Amino acid sequence: MILLDGKELASKIKAEIAKEVAAMIDNGERAPHLVAVLVGEDPASQTYVASKEKNSHDVGITSSIYRYSETISEHELLEVVDFLNLDPDVDGFIVQLPLPKHIDEQKIIERISPEKDIDGFHPVNLGKMMLGLPCFLPATPMGIMTLLDRYRVETDGKHCVVLGRSHIVGTPISILLSRKASPGNCTVTLCHSFTHDIPKITREADILIVAMGKQHAVTDDMVKNGAVVIDVGVHRIPDESKKSGFRLTGDVDFDKVAGKCSYITPVPGGVGPMTIVSLLQNTLKARKKMYP
Amino acid sequence: MILLDGKELASKIKAEIAKEVAAMIDNGERAPHLVAVLVGEDPASQTYVASKEKNSHDVGITSSIYRYSETISEHELLEVVDFLNLDPDVDGFIVQLPLPKHIDEQKIIERISPEKDIDGFHPVNLGKMMLGLPCFLPATPMGIMTLLDRYRVETDGKHCVVLGRSHIVGTPISILLSRKASPGNCTVTLCHSFTHDIPKITREADILIVAMGKQHAVTDDMVKNGAVVIDVGVHRIPDESKKSGFRLTGDVDFDKVAGKCSYITPVPGGVGPMTIVSLLQNTLKARKKMYP
Numbered sequence: 168m169i170l171l172d173g174k175e176l177a178s179k180i181k182a183e184i185a186k187e188v189a190a191m192i193d194n195g196e197r198a199p200h201l202v203a204v205l206v207g208e209d210p211a212s213q214t215y216v217a218s219k220e221k222n223s224h225d226v227g228i229t230s231s232i233y234r235y236s237e238t239i240s241e242h243e244l245l246e247v248v249d250f251l252n253l254d255p256d257v258d259g260f261i262v263q264l265p266l267p268k269h270i271d272e273q274k275i276i277e278r279i280s281p282e283k284d285i286d287g288f289h290p291v292n293l294g295k296m297m298l299g300l301p302c303f304l305p306a307t308p309m310g311i312m313t314l315l316d317r318y319r320v321e322t323d324g325k326h327c328v329v330l331g332r333s334h335i336v337g338t339p340i341s342i343l344l345s346r347k348a349s350p351g352n353c354t355v356t357l358c359h360s361f362t363h364d365i366p367k368i369t370r371e372a373d374i375l376i377v378a379m380g381k382q383h384a385v386t387d388d389m390v391k392n393g394a395v396v397i398d399v400g401v402h403r404i405p406d407e408s409k410k411s412g413f414r415l416t417g418d419v420d421f422d423k424v425a426g427k428c429s430y431i432t433p434v435p436g437g438v439g440p441m442t443i444v445s446l447l448q449n450t451l452k453a454r455k456k457m458y459p
Numbered sequence: 460m461i462l463l464d465g466k467e468l469a470s471k472i473k474a475e476i477a478k479e480v481a482a483m484i485d486n487g488e489r490a491p492h493l494v495a496v497l498v499g500e501d502p503a504s505q506t507y508v509a510s511k512e513k514n515s516h517d518v519g520i521t522s523s524i525y526r527y528s529e530t531i532s533e534h535e536l537l538e539v540v541d542f543l544n545l546d547p548d549v550d551g552f553i554v555q556l557p558l559p560k561h562i563d564e565q566k567i568i569e570r571i572s573p574e575k576d577i578d579g580f581h582p583v584n585l586g587k588m589m590l591g592l593p594c595f596l597p598a599t600p601m602g603i604m605t606l607l608d609r610y611r612v613e614t615d616g617k618h619c620v621v622l623g624r625s626h627i628v629g630t631p632i633s634i635l636l637s638r639k640a641s642p643g644n645c646t647v648t649l650c651h652s653f654t655h656d657i658p659k660i661t662r663e664a665d666i667l668i669v670a671m672g673k674q675h676a677v678t679d680d681m682v683k684n685g686a687v688v689i690d691v692g693v694h695r696i697p698d699e700s701k702k703s704g705f706r707l708t709g710d711v712d713f714d715k716v717a718g719k720c721s722y723i724t725p726v727p728g729g730v731g732p733m734t735i736v737s738l739l740q741n742t743l744k745a746r747k748k749m750y751p
Binding site: 273289290291292293294295296297298300323324326332334338339341342345346347352353354355356357358359361362363368 | 565581582583584585586587589590592615616618624626630631633634637638639644645646647648649650651653654655660
């Protein structure tokens, strides 16, 4: 069994980005600049944005946080987006979700210029993803693709089963892995809450991607010997032995499943770090104006 | 076995559209107006465009064909698209593909205003389709969805196998049927040229959608008893008994497969007529400005 070590790979990619950014600066160019728009005081959102800022700084990417009260109107937030779209010193930006209920999230997302949409949530980026055209990919599926690519996991002709059809993970990764590309060319089965007999289907999977949001939903009897297992879930479990009072675990019962796998991601340290590094990669691509 | 009679259903829907268009005109409003842009003299393209024009006229939709020589430059064709985007008397338009090799098809498609993109090929419409947002759907997958809907074929929790991953049929129908919607909520497996042991997979299908472009590729041993089979293929077979000298057949060996099915589309008279009627439905939606 080989661990798909997202933490290690993310560090390696961060070093590559840092080197490229340093070369830009040596060359007299401006560093890439990422802006995170944060509305309100949601603790999880604060944590995510702080992590994005720290990771940006680690590699020399300039990071700014634009903070707004949760009373900001939709109109005012749209004006913020318009301003960022036009600001030549901002390469890419994200509007941290969720937004307060009086704001239409989809309207905000669609207002972001596709060429600055480093979250890859704009419909035009998702449509281009489907068509195999250059675009910004959503960070989590992109991180999974990078893991498969860098570990040289064979995907051609493999049966990939995806559990979960969310717009930000399950559906896009199912599309990416079925495309004529590398990684790709998988036969993909997309499962969700309406699927009958999920264990029967997962036992056929050469590659199993689990994004159900249900702790330890995948057990060893559901996994074929030699399978590649990618766990997107993150759950906090109370644990008095930890200073934080909790530990993290995934949608997969790692201790029981790992022994059957050819490759498996741990939680933490698997998909999570790859998600953050994908955002940095997208920011660098935005700086280089790779996607018109 | 119930025949999914696309010809009959298309006639019925055309009568519904005609009634609505007549009511518009009685109400003093302008009829919907569809424009087809035809470049060059490709015989198949001429036939398709003529058929779209005839079907439009049948229901009272105004139809125009803008014809250009195959020597038109990309820049000139982009200007035609810009003109149509701005013309308030044109509700929707299509640029008939394929285009001459010196013209970048994707560039032309992306220049079409999404709200006039009745072919549903613009990335923003495909992205919105993925997100389950209101949009123009590509005509063939839309026609299949309408067939399943009007014949009240149960789809929730069914295993749907799609053969073929093209951008205009296989991939979009796989996305549509996996969405949380009705029809939808299928567990979907998307197969293609890299898939191993296709017959093993198709034998698991409650709903089998065949868009491989290979004559009689699906035989009776590949189909489960009681399956729903949708055949997207169209092939011409020489037949001296026909006035035209040929007859049409599909990707499915209908004579052998039909007896095992709960529902099946014939070729001709199945998906084909539904594709054309979907374009008329999209034109009507464009006239009513249903998609901003």
